[in-house]
Amino acid sequence: MSKQHYANALINGVSPAPTGDLLFDDEQNRRRALALESFIVEAPAGAGKTELLTQRYLRLLATVESPEEIIAITFTNKAAGEMRSRIQDSLALAQGGVAPTATHKLITFELARAALARSAELGWDLLKQTGRMRLTTIDALCSSLARQMPFLSRFGAQPATIEDASRHYADAARRALDHLEDDGEHAETVATALAYLDNDVTRLSGLLAQMLARREQWREIAELDNPELAIGDALHALVNLDLSRVVEALDASWQARLMPLARFTSAILERDELADWTELLTAEIDDLPKWRAVAAMLLTQKNEPRKTVTVKNGFPAGKEFKPQKDAIIELLQDLSASQILTLQRIGQLPRVDHDNDLIVRAMARLMKLAAAELWLVFRERGEVDFGELSMRAIAALGDELDPSELGLRLDYHIKHLLVDEFQDTSPTQIDLLTRLTAGWQSGDGRTLFVVGDPMQSIYRFRKADVGLFLRVAQNGIGELTLEQLRLSRNNRSCPPVVDWINQTFPQVFPAADDPTRGEITYREFVATRETASDAGVTLHPVIVAKSAGRHAAARVEAEQIVQTIAAEWQADPSRKIAVLVSARNRLTELVSEIRTTHPDWHYSAVEIESLVQRQPVQDVISLTRALHHRGDRLHWLAIMRAPWCGLVLADLHALAGDDHKSTIWSLMHDATRLARLSDDGQRRLGHLRIMLAEALTGQGRQSLRCWVEDVWKKLGGATCLEGANDRNDVDAFFNRLDQLDAAGRFAIDTFEADMEKLYAAPDAQADGRLELMTIHKAKGLEFDTVILPGLHRRSGTNEPPLLAWDSFALEDGEHLVAAPLNRRSVNAAEAPSAYDFLRRMESEREANESTRVLYVAVTRAVRHLHIFGVIETNDDGVLVTPQKATALGRLWPALESEFIAAMPTNAQASPIVQGQTDFYDAAGEGWPDDMPDQLSDELSCFVPAMVRLKTPYVTPDTWTAPPVANVSKERNITAVNALAATIGTLAHACMEQMLRDARPWTATRIEGMHASLERWLICRGWRIEESTTAARRVIDMLKTTIASADGQWVLARHEDDAVELALSTTVLSDEEQLTGGVSTKVVDRSFVDNGTRWVIDYKTADLGSSADAASLRQHAEYYRQQLEQYAALFQADGLPVREAIFYLAHGKLVELE
Known part of the structure; x- marks a missing residue:
């Protein structure tokens, strides 16, 4: 048969009987999958599932009256985009008219030609009107359905959809429990649930929040008057199902063989369960006690088959009892693997009683109440989760007995459904498909085509249930029966890899399919x-x-x-x-x-790489928590250990090792304890105490981000960063902190969980x-x-x-x-x-x-x-x-x-790894002499090398400006004293704060900063009169800045806005070798205005009231080389660069021509 005729045969969907040859059967099943009938297709990894879906879609296009009659459903936008691209490429190739030589591509080619012919016949113009092809995600489909029936689906205006609704769940749970204060049934329901949990509100609230995330699974049962009865019936059905498998594995002949031995041992042990066992045990729950006795007779307490029996098991020694003993040993030896597993599971079956009916009923009612509160939360915030979207879409369709107007309209318009990744469907999604196909019959021209690989069902955390795939394969969906097809081809992996998988995984996968336990047998492929x-x-x-x-x-x-x-x-x-x-x-x-x-x-x-696992981010998290709670002992100790303070373990132990009740903050003010510390430790802790005292008095006067970030910078946190990655990580933390604060969502007990959702940016290179x-x-x-x-x-x-x-x-x-x-x-x-x-x-x-x-x-x-x-x-x-x-x-x-x-031949005698490795001590520290030695191996081998700033940095009496380990801040001002340098540092910090804080800056607001600036200077060792004068100079400069046109322009928001922008460059001179080969320059201000990059440096020099434009330009020339170096860092932008100095004391911007 020619390839052309073979392709046509495939399109016609004529399939001979299977042969057992995997590759041949694969070809037949692919052929069968193109017939206009309903199928469920198992496609293993690398089987070409997307190509099969593409072929099926093209095949259907040639039969429908409009493309909209076909809906293809995927689970991700990426998958929907890939399928759309495949279909469009196939149509374009067919339009070109050159047939491919590969058989599978020829099939697609012919199907695409037929689809184009249909398009031309009916005027679809598919190559241009690609939007008529309905390839969508299941979430988008639900959104579309809900939007079409806003009244019935309880959506007013279409809400936003959010992936993480955990905060909404928590709020709804809390509101539900607040009904405890009501009068009536709700209060009684809450009280019953709380009493069962020993009045632990936090635990009950957390449980409710978890259950709200999966409410679609219990929404129907919560509506019942007696939900405990439905739950009891379901448990009863589960036990019966397992017992039916027990009867199948331990059949009549096996039971007949065991009966006399069971009666014998019952007589010896004087037990009643099996003493009169003469009739076959059944799958009825009344026989469960006897089945338990059978399992106990044959299994040990470790749930393993007995290898021998003794008088304790009812088989005494002696010749007269040898026949019975030999018989039971033979029966034990004859047990198959499936029979052993069956016996083991008998002991796991539960007792079915009604001891917990009251609490079950109360919990069902409480869940219903919480779900109602959740709906109110959703409505208030104008957003819903995907579960709500699915449930409202289902409600919009009605049910089979009472379909909605939308359901009837869709039933008329939809002729074919295709579903990808069917192994990852949830019960709600099955419900949706059931309603979409309500009334469909085999042979009526409407088809459902689902494809997936149950061996790749790995999304239980998204409520996917692989058992649903098996159920649909066995029973269909609704009244629609699906023919089961199995593909066996792997087009991805080389034969040695496939052979190894086929040899290994049959021993790893379960021996039989079991929908209730999510068990799938291994399916071999070629x-x-x-x-x-x-x-x-x-x-x-x-x-x-x-x-x-x-x-x-x-x-x-x-x-x-x-x-x-x-x-x-x-x-x-x-x-x-x-x-x-x-x-x-x-x-x-x-x-x-x-x-x-x-x-x-x-x-x-x-x-x-989670940001919360990065050390610099852990340090700012500890700082944030410590600033908010003086009793948070762990995080107070952490900020003393952080690089900006760097107390060694011995000093930490001396400070707090024998006092576990006082706050660390109070211990930091205990002179007797401080005297125990080393001289170095006392200096470091003294600096930290001064900085934190100032910070705590300023709480609430700034935005959260500005407050914490300012404290972090004053402690030297920015100096401790080792490169651009650290800077990006910390910036991401502060940005997220700012978002939480702006949204009113910052809470000290939950913000760390919010931070766990932040990840390090991927490497752009x-x-x-x-x-x-x-x-x-x-x-x-x-x-x-x-x-x-x-x-x-x-x-x-x-x-x-x-x-x-x-x-x-x-x-x-x-x-x-x-x-x-x-x-x-x-x-x-x-x-x-x-x-x-x-x-x-x-x-x-x-x-x-x-x-x-x-x-x-x-x-x-x-x-x-x-x-x-x-x-x-x-x-x-x-x-x-x-x-x-x-x-x-x-x-x-x-x-x-x-x-x-x-393994190496000497591996067992000489292990590759032995003993422990000592990771410290880079800071010359060790364990304190009185430290308890009951430390686990996990702790003792994970003491990271200490990284910390040098002591002079944190000594107030020698402080001028923070020395920068890897940052070269080019402030080459000649003939200025230390106080002028400090004023410059403070003015730069204020300008940064003004630019980052979006609230208006007025002269009155700036004047209100005077006390804080004065305190900042005093804490750094300056005398009171010097601090007062310096603070006044900074205040005057800032007021001059906002009063000037140039200052307002510099402080305004611009395109590609940057403040204190750190940029790294390769070191070119010997003088900078201390930076390790990389110099990071910090540009005070940069942005793009009208297509031009501006690079601006601040100067606090005061040239006097008589200074004119010429004198300012002359002074600015001193900094030309510095500004040119900054400008060179932006060459990659491809934009013209203009360099300027902004004089804060004069409010003037001087451009370097």
Whole structure:
């Protein structure tokens, strides 16, 4: 058959029976997917899913009356954009008329030609009218639906949509609990819930906020009069479902074999559960106690199959009892893996009782009340979350029995739906699709086409449930049945990589599909890409002694990863490499290693490096918290340890080591304690105390940002920064602080959580060859080489919730099960509570998703996959099996032999890492003599080297102006005294504050600064009369500035506005070698006006009242070289540059011609 005829056959959707050959079956299923019927398609990683969707869309275009009858839904704007681009490119190629030679491209080409023919026939003009193709995200679709029915969907004007509504949830939860003060049912509901939680308002408020984020899962049950009954029924159904699987695994013949042995042991042990067991056990919940007895008979207390039995188990010694003993041993030995798992799960099934009905009912009513309060919060603020958008869109559609006008109209207009990434759908999204397809029947010309890979379902934190994919495959959506197709081709990875995945992951994935537990069996696929000479998978075991500690192991792993990257680039400098991790914090050591050993490497790390993990930002966070709360002991100690003060540990211990009740601020004023400190420590602490005393008296007189930033600068914080990255990080912190303050959202107990959402800006010089990212961010991408570090590390554990709850997709739909935290400890002999059952189910779901996350990671590799894992050895040098909860633990059954084979021959005898490493002491410090020695290895090996300013900087009696370690401020004024220099520093600081504070600056406001400026000067060692005179000079200069036309122009807002702009340049002269090769110059003022860059430097020189323009120009000539150096820093802008001096005392701007 020619390629042309073959392509036409595919378009017709005629499919022969499957053969079992994966590649051949893949071709048949792709052919079948183009038929005008409804399908659910499983497409593994690298299968060409986007191309299949493109072909399906083009196929449908050739059959509809208008393009709007087709809606293609994705989950991200990026995916929607990619599909749109693919379709447009395909149509453009078909318009050109040159058919491709590759079979799959020929299919697309022919489909595009047919679509263009339809477009020409009906006058669509698709190549120009691309907006008629409805390719959208599910959130955009919901927004569109809600906007069309504002009354029914309860939207008035369309609100804004926000991704993070956590503050709204917290406010709604607080408002709900405020009803405790009411009279009536609401007060009783709140009181009941609080009583159950020992009146802990904070915990209950936090629980409500968490539940509001997932309210779409419980919204219906909260509307019921007796929600506890529905929850009880759902729990009952879950138990029955599990028991049906028990009956399937432990069938009639197996039970018949066990019955006499069970009766025998019951008689010996005088137990009643199985004493009269003569009939087969069923899936009815009444038989659950007997099933528990069966599991207890065959399993140990560790939930493992018994290897032998004794009289304690009901099998006495002696010849007369040997037949029974032999029979039970044989039965135990015959247990299959699935039967063992079944027995283990019997013991996990909960007791179904009504002990918690009262609290469940109260919580349901409280959740309903909180949801109502949330709606009011949304309405007040004119914004909603995506969950609200989805629920209102569903409400706008009505239901199958009572569809809305919009639902009927859409039913008429929509003929075909396509859904991408279907494995990541949530119950709400399934509900939306059900209503959009209400009334659709197989063969009526309307089709639903969904495609996804259940092995790549990794978004449970976004409420995705892989079980829904399996349910839809089995039962369809609504009344619509979907034919299941499975693709098996991988077009991405080289054969050695695919072969390794196919050999390894069947042992890692579960043995059977289970929608309720999120279990997916492994689906094998076939590589279609040609191999490469060095393609494959390399294992990198990092062998460490168990006593070495986590940080030591992480350092060695990071070193080896850097060596691996270097080796990959040595083989091919153009290779694109990705280091993928499941959590951002697992890249910390690697980033540090790259910066230390290869500072010339430029890498992309989008939303990886949290700013709160950067030391300069941690220091300003501590300063902010300390300034707001004198009792915050931790952060007061932190600001004394910060570089601007730099107390050594011995001094800190001497100050506060034996007093854990007094505030640090009060201890700083205790003369007896201060005498314990070293001379250096006393000088440093004295300076800090003076600066903070001034700061605390000025609280509330400035904006929050100005106040904290001013204190930070006076302490020398800016001088402690080591480069542009540190400056950018701190600026980002202060910008965010300013935003929180302006929005009225700053709260000392929550602002640090707000800061956690800030990340370091990615390297602008990164060329795409090295990417550091989370596995979730990498989904959908591919790289020549993938490196997986830290597989031995466990994910963080969460505190047990006060209310365990989850929704489960059962045969008759989605059901909510909830149970409150156990008020008492559960006896090991008791059946688990509903709470324990739900927690275990959640753990199993998380473990199963972790396996899928690992699968996503390995399938990103095109040619080479590097797997790193730390393996510990015990005192005897024997390998310690990794914990099952880790990625390496899950891989271990498949990789143990390979790891051992990959290890150095002397690895077990001579571990790569042993002992501990001492990281200090750069400041000549050590542990105080009386410091307790019960410090963990984690602490003792992580004492960072101290970085701090030199003592003279912080000695008030020698202070003139802050010396700058890496900043060269060119103020070459001759014949001026120290006081003049101090006045210059103060005037510059005031000008910066005036420019950053958007509020109007009047003469009265400036005059009000006099006392603060005078105090500032006194604190720096100047006599009172000198301080008064100097403060007056600065005030007069500032008033002259705002009164002059030139001054107002300098202070006005301009394009590309900059204040105290630090710019780095390479050192060219020997005199600047102390800067380490880089000089940073600070430009007082710069902006663009009418296409010209202005560079302005302030001068406080007073040339007298008789000074005219000529004398000012003559004086300004002294600074020409300095201004020219500044101007040279802006050459890259390509704009003309004008240089000027602004004389504050005269209010005049003098341009250097």
